[in-house]
Amino acid sequence: MKKKFLILLLIILFLSTLYAKSKPWVQRIEPTAWWTNMKNPELQLMVYGAGISTAEFSINYSGVSIIEKRLTDNPNFVFLYLSITKETKAGKINIIITKGKQKQILQYVLKSRREGSALRESFTEADAVYLLMPDRFANGNPTNDSVKGYFQGVNRSLPGARHGGDIDGIIKNVPYMAHLGITALWTTPLFDNNDTNYSYHHYGCSDYYKIDPRLGKNEDYKRLSDICHANGLKLIIDVVPNHCSSAHWWMKDKPAKDWFNEWSTFTSSNYRMTAWTDPHAAQSDLHRLTHGWFAPNMPDFNLNNPLVFDYLRQVYVYWIEYANIDGIRVDTYPYNDIRVAARFIQSIRDEYPKMNIVGECWVKTPAETAYYQSGNNNKDGFDSRLQSVMDFCLKDVLASAVNESEGWESGMARFYAHYAQDFVYPNTNLIMNFLDNHDIDRFSTAVKRDVAKYKMGLAMLITSRGYPQIYYGTEIMLDGIQGTYEGHRFTFPGGWAADKRNAFTVEGRTSEENEIFNYTKTLLNYRKNNPVLQTGKMKQFIPENGIYVTFRYDEQKTIMVIANNNHKKTELFLERFSEMLKGRIQGQDIINQKYYTLQNQISVPAKTVLILELK
Numbered sequence: 001m002k003k004k005f006l007i008l009l010l011i012i013l014f015l016s017t018l019y020a021k022s023k024p025w026v027q028r029i030e031p032t033a034w035w036t037n038m039k040n041p042e043l044q045l046m047v048y049g050a051g052i053s054t055a056e057f058s059i060n061y062s063g064v065s066i067i068e069k070r071l072t073d074n075p076n077f078v079f080l081y082l083s084i085t086k087e088t089k090a091g092k093i094n095i096i097i098t099k100g101k102q103k104q105i106l107q108y109v110l111k112s113r114r115e116g117s118a119l120r121e122s123f124t125e126a127d128a129v130y131l132l133m134p135d136r137f138a139n140g141n142p143t144n145d146s147v148k149g150y151f152q153g154v155n156r157s158l159p160g161a162r163h164g165g166d167i168d169g170i171i172k173n174v175p176y177m178a179h180l181g182i183t184a185l186w187t188t189p190l191f192d193n194n195d196t197n198y199s200y201h202h203y204g205c206s207d208y209y210k211i212d213p214r215l216g217k218n219e220d221y222k223r224l225s226d227i228c229h230a231n232g233l234k235l236i237i238d239v240v241p242n243h244c245s246s247a248h249w250w251m252k253d254k255p256a257k258d259w260f261n262e263w264s265t266f267t268s269s270n271y272r273m274t275a276w277t278d279p280h281a282a283q284s285d286l287h288r289l290t291h292g293w294f295a296p297n298m299p300d301f302n303l304n305n306p307l308v309f310d311y312l313r314q315v316y317v318y319w320i321e322y323a324n325i326d327g328i329r330v331d332t333y334p335y336n337d338i339r340v341a342a343r344f345i346q347s348i349r350d351e352y353p354k355m356n357i358v359g360e361c362w363v364k365t366p367a368e369t370a371y372y373q374s375g376n377n378n379k380d381g382f383d384s385r386l387q388s389v390m391d392f393c394l395k396d397v398l399a400s401a402v403n404e405s406e407g408w409e410s411g412m413a414r415f416y417a418h419y420a421q422d423f424v425y426p427n428t429n430l431i432m433n434f435l436d437n438h439d440i441d442r443f444s445t446a447v448k449r450d451v452a453k454y455k456m457g458l459a460m461l462i463t464s465r466g467y468p469q470i471y472y473g474t475e476i477m478l479d480g481i482q483g484t485y486e487g488h489r490f491t492f493p494g495g496w497a498a499d500k501r502n503a504f505t506v507e508g509r510t511s512e513e514n515e516i517f518n519y520t521k522t523l524l525n526y527r528k529n530n531p532v533l534q535t536g537k538m539k540q541f542i543p544e545n546g547i548y549v550t551f552r553y554d555e556q557k558t559i560m561v562i563a564n565n566n567h568k569k570t571e572l573f574l575e576r577f578s579e580m581l582k583g584r585i586q587g588q589d590i591i592n593q594k595y596y597t598l599q600n601q602i603s604v605p606a607k608t609v610l611i612l613e614l615k
Contacts, residue, residue, distance in 0.1 A: 025049045025097055026106050030311070031318045032209045035113040036088050038317075039351050042067065044310040045080040045108070046255070052078050056098045063088030064110075070307065072256035079307050084110070114324065122356035123184045123234050123327040125429035125467045126534040128524050130182040130233075132170065132472035133438055134190060134215050135200040138495030138504075140168025147213045151196045156496075159486035162200045167216035169495055171227050176504050178231040180475055180517075181524025185228055186236040186329050188438060190215050195247045195297055201438070201489075203331065204245025204298050208315045218322070225323045234326035236358075239316050241344055242335045243298040251299065259308055261291040261300040268292045269300075273334040273361065277368050290337050303340045313347045320352065330386065333359040333372065338384065345385040358388035358432050362439075366393055370424035377426075388430040391466065394418060398435055398460060399446040402453040402565065402607070412548035412565050415460065419540055419550075422465070429535055431466030435474060438488055442473075442480030445487075449477065451512060452607035455519055456563065459609035462523040463552060463561045465538045475520040476503050476513040519591065523611075526590050532557040539580060547572055547604065551580045558614045560587055564604040573601045587612030 028048040047057075053075040059066055063085040070079040080095075090112040097104045123129065139145070145164045146153030155161040170187065177185065192207035193199045202212065211218050228235045244250070250259065269292035275281040276289075293300045303309050319325060328348065333341055345357055361372040361384075369391060370376055372384045397414045404410040409417065422428050435443035435457050447453035454477055462468050472478075473492055481487025494502030502508035509517060527533040536552040536559070543549075546566035552559040558580065564570050574581060587596045590611045596602055604610055 024106070025052060025055065025099070025104055029106065029108065030209055031314050033109045033111060034084070034318075035111050035117075035321055036084065036090050037086060037113045038084070039118060040347075041084050041086070043082045043084055044307070044314060045082060046311060047078040047080060047106075048076060048253075051075050052097075054099060058096045058098070059093060060096070061088075061091070061093045064093055072307070074253065074255055074257075076253055077255045113321065117321060118352060119354055120324075120326065120352060121234075122352075122354050123236060124356065124534075126528075126531070127184040127234065127467055128182050128462075128527060129184045129186050129236065129432065129467065129469040130177050130180075130472065131186045131188075131434075131437055131469055133165070133188045133201065133489055134167065134170060135163055135165040135202075136489050136491050137165045137472055138169025138173055138492060139164040139166060139497070140170070140172045141166050141216070142497070144214050144216065150194050150214060152199050153214075156491070159484075159489075160198055160200075162214065163491050163496075164214075165491070165495060166214065167211070167220040167224050171220075171224050173495075173504055174224075174227050174231050174233060178233060180470075180521050181528050182233060182470065183528060184234040184236055184327065186238065186327075186469070189238045189240060190221060193245050193247065195245050197297075199245075199247075203240055204243065204247065205240070206245045206247040206249065208244075209318070221319075221323045225325065229324070235323070236327040236329055237316065237319060237323075237325045238329050238331060240331040241301065241303060241312055241341060242332045243294050243300050246297040246299060248299070256305065256307065258302050258305050261293075261302050263291075263293075266293065266296050268296075269294055269335055271335075273363055274368060276334055276338055277363075277371050290335060294332065294335060301336075303336055303344060309340070309344060313344060316348060317351055320348075320355075328355060328357040330357060330359045333361050333384070333386065334363075338372075338382065342383060342385045349385060356387050356430070357385070358390060358430075359384060359386035360390055361386075362390075362392050364393065364396075366418065366421040367424050369393060370426070373426055373430070375426035376424075387427070388432055390432045390434070390469075394431075394433050394464070395435065395440065398457050399441075399443065401460075402447060402456045404565075406543070406546040406565060412543035412546065412563060415548055415550075415563075416540055416543055419465070419538070428465045428538075429467070432469050433461055433464050433466045434469040434471065435461055436471045436480075436488070437469070438471065439485070440488060441482045442471075442478065442488055444477045445480045445482045449479075450607075451477070451515065454516065456565075456607060456609050458516075458520055458523060459561070459611060460563060462520075462527055463533060463550070463559065463609075463611060465552075467534070468524075468527075470520070470524075475517050476509060477516045522591055530557060530559075532559055541577065546570060549577060551577075553580070558584070559590075560610075560612045560614055562602065562604055562610040562612070564606060564608050564610075566606055568606050570604050570606070571601050572604050574598060575600075581614070584614040586615045588615060 026049040030046045067081040093108040095106040154164040189202040191205040192210040192212045193202045194206045270288045275285045373389045401414040536554040540550045548563045550561045
């Protein structure tokens with residue numbers, strides 16, 4: 001009997017050993033891989049598995065050592081901090097995990113870093129940025145429209161549903177963007193987002209190391225980068241440090257009680273970013289701004305937790321390295337604790353010193369916007385570390401001025417007043433300007449599809465100081481519906497096989513669309529080839545009689561921009577502009593190549609912007 005019992009015990013022990021070998025203790029490790037020769041030698045590994053906190057970890061790999069094993073209140077997480085020296089070679093690291101007398105080996109890959117990766121060039125004021133929402137741009141691979149295990153498939157009849165655009169659709173149309181005169185591409189996020197509703201925008205993430213399979217594969221993102229570079233475009237990643245999705249796998253087993261900013265009941269942000277620059281702000285308002293959730297399905301990160309901070313920093317360094325990214329746009333920057341956000345941005349810039357980063361700081365005055373541009377010497381000592389900021393104030397001017405009659409503070413006077421406040425900026429060349437984007441009304445709706453007004457907006461945008469961002473479809477005056485997010489996000493005609501026409505081609509566009517497209521293309525390509533509209537100085541003259549005149553100039557060229565906001569042809573007398581016209585005898589219209597004599601006056605057509613290269 002005793003012998004049978006011993007045999008049974010041995011069998012049980014043998015089977016339990018087999019079971020331990022067959023079922024890994026670690027279900028996830030993130031980042032999923034890393035690189036040698038990074039400037040920051042420290043790597044955080046988030047290790048996830050049932051009861052993994054009781055395990056011991058060791059590594060025997062030349063140049064790699066474990067600095068610290070950090071635990072949280074959740075026993076299913078371990079945060080291993082590794083040191084990777086400059087001499088470390090690429091290869092497969094064996095991480096030995098020990099529980100009592102049992103051991104398992106977890107293999108981790110270190111890759112060789114791309115040569116010159118740290119000093120990669122970024123977007124600059126010389127660029128024109130094209131913004132698109134992948135789900136709404138073009139469907140290049142219909143087989144991934146619906147994916148098993150994902151709640152939402154394609155339903156183009158519903159404005160808030162997924163419509164099927166993907167990375168293959170973007171890749172197919174990169175040459176179209178290059179032809180338009182675009183030099184940089186910013187896509188809204190591509191990460192996995194398995195939310196039950198409104199997953200198409202991807203501003204909530206459910207897996208940071210996975211491209212959503214309805215958009216493509218991780219390798220497709222890298223392929224997009226390669227195609228962009230082959231066509232002369234830089235690729236900009238959309239960074240979202242404020243929140244993830246309620247569909248994230250963390251929500252079933254939070255890494256720590258303080259991983260998110262928690263409330264007893266759902267509490268939204270107050271969305272009042274002015275609280276940061278208000279010298280009289282209440283701390284309770286700042287707390288609600290930064291700790292309130294952006295939306296019920298977007299859990300708000302606690303970036304003050306160093307584990308969260310390090311995890312997210314590494315996410316974006318990973319993708320910059322993996323997909324060879326050229327620039328960064330930061331979403332909802334002031335919804336974070338801005339001093340923590342500044343450290344977060346700087347931690348990425350430390351790895352990539354030339355990387356340009358543009359921040360979404362949606363405020364209502366130039367002074368507030370300038371507060372967020374790095375180098376501003378703010379009285380409170382705050383520096384955002386954002387070299388570039390988005391000019392939402394100019395967007396408001398563009399949407400209003402061409403619709404108004406001329407007055408002391410209306411019409412073209414809005415432009416003058418706006419640019420007169422440029423003294424608040426440390427670098428006006430690195431201001432991102434736009435007519436519209438995915439969060440605001442289409443410019444086509446703002447001007448009620450008035451072609452003359454629309455072209456005025458494009459001209460004022462592309463000749464402005466700073467650099468332009470074009471929202472997909474703006475180049476064909478794509479329709480929209482005012483006051484609704486989905487109304488800003490119509491699909492691009494021709495991006496789907498079932499579409500009745502293809503606006504990516506001359507033949508597929510209406511005559512009106514071709515007029516707008518050709519006008520935009522001419523302006524963008526002129527700007528692309530003429531540094532005077534990239535880094536040239538600006539001089540403006542107070543608007544008179546409904547006409548606003550500005551000059552962009554450098555040592556090589558002078559451009560005269562004449563905006564007639566009147567509903568009739570108007571004569572512009574030139575004597576007033578003599579300080580800029582000295583020695584100039586004619587100006588060539590960059591749109592139609594027509595020459596104008598610069599003597600006494602110029603006749604300017606109604607609702608028109610003349611852009612003259614002076615000779």
